[in-house]
Amino acid sequence: MVARWLLIACLSVASVAQAQKAPFTVEALMQIQRISDPQLSPDGQRVAFVVQTIDLEKNARPRHIYVASLNGGTPRRLTWAGESNYRPRWSPDGRRIAFISDRSGTNQVWIMDADGQNPRQITDVPGGADGVLFSPDGQRLIFTTEVYPDCPNMACNQERLQREKDSPVKARIYERLLYRHWDHWRTARRRHLFVVNIDGTGLRDLTPGDLDVPPFSLGGPDDYAISPDGKEVCFVAKPDPNPATSTNTELFVVPIEGGEVVRLTQSLGADNSPAYSPDGTALAWRTQVRGGYESDRWRLAVMRRKPAEATRAATGPGVSTPGTPQPQTVAKITAPEGTIAEASSPPARWDPSTTIVLTEGLDRPVLEFIWAPDSQRIFFTVEDRGRRNIHLVSAVGGASRLVVTCSCSLGDMQISRDGKTLVYTQQSGSRPVEIYAASAAGGAPRPVTNLNQNILDRYHLSPYEEFRVEAPDRTPVYSFMIKPPNFDPSRRYPVLVLIHGGPQSAWTESWSYRWNAQVFAGAGYIVVMPNPRGSTGYGQRFTDEINADWGGKVYQDIMAVVDYVASLPYVDPDRMAAAGGSYGGYMVNWILGQTQRFKALVSHAGVFDLRSWAMETEELWFPIWDLRGMPWENPETYERWSPSNYIRNFSTPTLVIHGELDFRVPYGQALQLFTALQMRQVPSKLLIFPDEGHWVLKPQNSVLWYRTFLDWLNQWLRVPQG
Secondary structure: OOOEEEOEOOOOOOOOOHHHOEEOOHHHHOOOOEEEEEEEOOOOOEEEEEEEOOEOOOOEOOEEEEEEEOOOOOOEEOOOOOOEEEEEEEOOOOOEEEEEEOOOOOOEEEEEEOOOOOOEEOOOOOOOEEEEEEOOOOOEEEEEEEEOOOOOOHHHHHHHHHHHHHOOOOOOOOOOOOOEEOOEEOOOOEEEEEEEEOOOOOOEEOOOOOOOOOOOOOOOOOOEEEOOOOOEEEEEEOOOOOOOOOOOOEEEEEEOOOOOOEEOOOOOOOEEEEEEOOOOOEEEEEEOOOOOOOOOOOEEEEEEOOHHHOEEOOOOOOOOOOOOOEEOOOOEEOOOOOOEEEOOOOOOOOOOOOEEEOOOOOOOOEEEEEEOOOOOEEEEEEEEOOEEEEEEEEOOOOOEEEEEOOOOEEEEEEEOOOOOEEEEEEEEOOEEEEEEEEEOOOOOOEEOOOOOHHHHOOEEOOOOEEEEEEOOOOOEEEEEEEOOOOOOOOOOEEEEEEEOOOOOOOOOOOOOOOOOHHHHHHOOOEEEEEEOOOOOOOOHHHHHOOOOOOOOHHHHHHHHHHHHHHOOOOEEEEEEEEEEEOHHHHHHHHHHHHOOOOOEEEEEOOOOOHHHHHHHOOOOHHHHHHOOOOOOOOHHHHHHHOHHHHHHHOOOOEEEEEEOOOOOOOOHHHHHHHHHHHHOOOOEEEEEEOOOOOOOOOHHHHHHHHHHHHHHHHHHHOOOOO
16 A cells, blocks of 8 residues: 655656757657656566667668666667557566567557567458457456457458458548548548457457547547456547547447447546556446547546446447536645655545546546555656656545646656556657656656666756736746756747647657657757647646637737747847747647748648638537537638738738648648738748648658748748758
């Protein structure tokens, strides 16, 4: 049982004379080893994890599995074959690791010994496999794959898939929404959960029917789990017949042997990330209250797992359980760094008649959680003013406790079976992800990995500095500032204002590969990252205030930040630029028609014409909620906030960037914007990636993105190079 938890401060990086270091560049960024998905071994002595590296010559991002000892030493690479090896999951006895690998040509489930020896392929499904989990007895695996819902077996799926590939006709026919998503067109296949014995026999579809399990949107860290007794699987599905307009995902359970499906939740909003308590008596998950709103606050809920409480579904998913969740007020207790955060008193007895929402009184979104081994407490992370720290709460309600904190972002929590060791990832704006371990007995956390130190030691990485301004309505607005290498307060520097997407998102103390502030600072800019209205981590009301007000308070907040920054003695107010992606691109487009304050702008994947965008984007619940309906239902809002209505005011030099595979903000938005700029004879440049979606991910494309971006700013802000 966990009795006491030390409130742990993050490790500080040893200071080195920054003047001797080189500016951080995109080339340096490409050298960083990218750590993800740490998995603690059952004995609590080792952690398996994934490392992605960048191969610029091959334009590839190979992933391989490593293992490290919590007692120190150099991590050891376990996989060598194939280009994509990921999702390591330990067998319950710790002797084997299941994982996903493409070494046989497509992603399939494999198992290897814990030292990487004797790899063997378990699945050979035509749609490829993903998301593997071991059953508690170690004899079965569950995984996901795409199948044709009407196919009775894998032979049928193989034949249908091959026929599609061989057909000279590539036309697509649709009769309903959602016909495309993010960067791919939907097919007739659906993602299902399967179970298979570890010898490859006994393959069985647990979720037959015309549903994706789990759904492709609104997914959590893991949207399915196996009960500790190994008898049932809890999974997330979206029962709504129109998935393009609904955020309503629900929890269901099915016997691991297959059979009748039981619906566990009934709510207007999304329910995801189910996790059984170690003793199997309870189920926790994340839940939203408001249907149709993907940015509603994520709450942490727990129900007593008792079969009699569930209503049996007569025809599969679609039947609700009786009753509604009963919220409990939870106080937020923040202990000073370096003090002891006492665990709560022994919990009261379970009341099996209610579902408890544990974080109703905590006005911050729950990002992830894990059960303590005693099944009495839950660790969870929240986003709070640009940081992500770890809290602890009793599973029957009460005050939550802040137990691990730093000016950084923590996540990927794992806890040893004896409750003595907590493993997690840590990152900040000046340091990429590494794995740490902390002891319940107290003391500082210790690094488990340190893969990037030799690279970081060679470059200047500036800390994030937080500052606060007041908006015109006196609302406090927080921002981060990053200063360039060898910063001299007696000089005047150009400024780059980065506007985040979402729009319900935030700049946080975390490392980024797509909008890395260190690269921009390394090029000689003071980088400013405001979190205006709509940002998360500042309370739900602050997040909600962007709804149907896309160019209103957000714009005022950003300009209040710009006014403050321009007044600083080390800032050149005549050399300021702004850039953003997605909603940040929308705001750049809005700025184009509202002010000539900036010398240059960069609009990446930005919405330009609200009406046409709403008619071609894919997740329609987003414009329906954020703009209060479709264009014919609320034309005034679309008219008011569409940047396309202010073309006559355009005069600022603008770089326009987009990917042709972007179905969230289709690239026609960029073409319209560029056409308008050219017709207005505004200096402008168009960069289109035919092989990228909403994000630029391919290594060589990423390098081109950064270079084109900085060349554009340097041209108009007169920043010398070399």
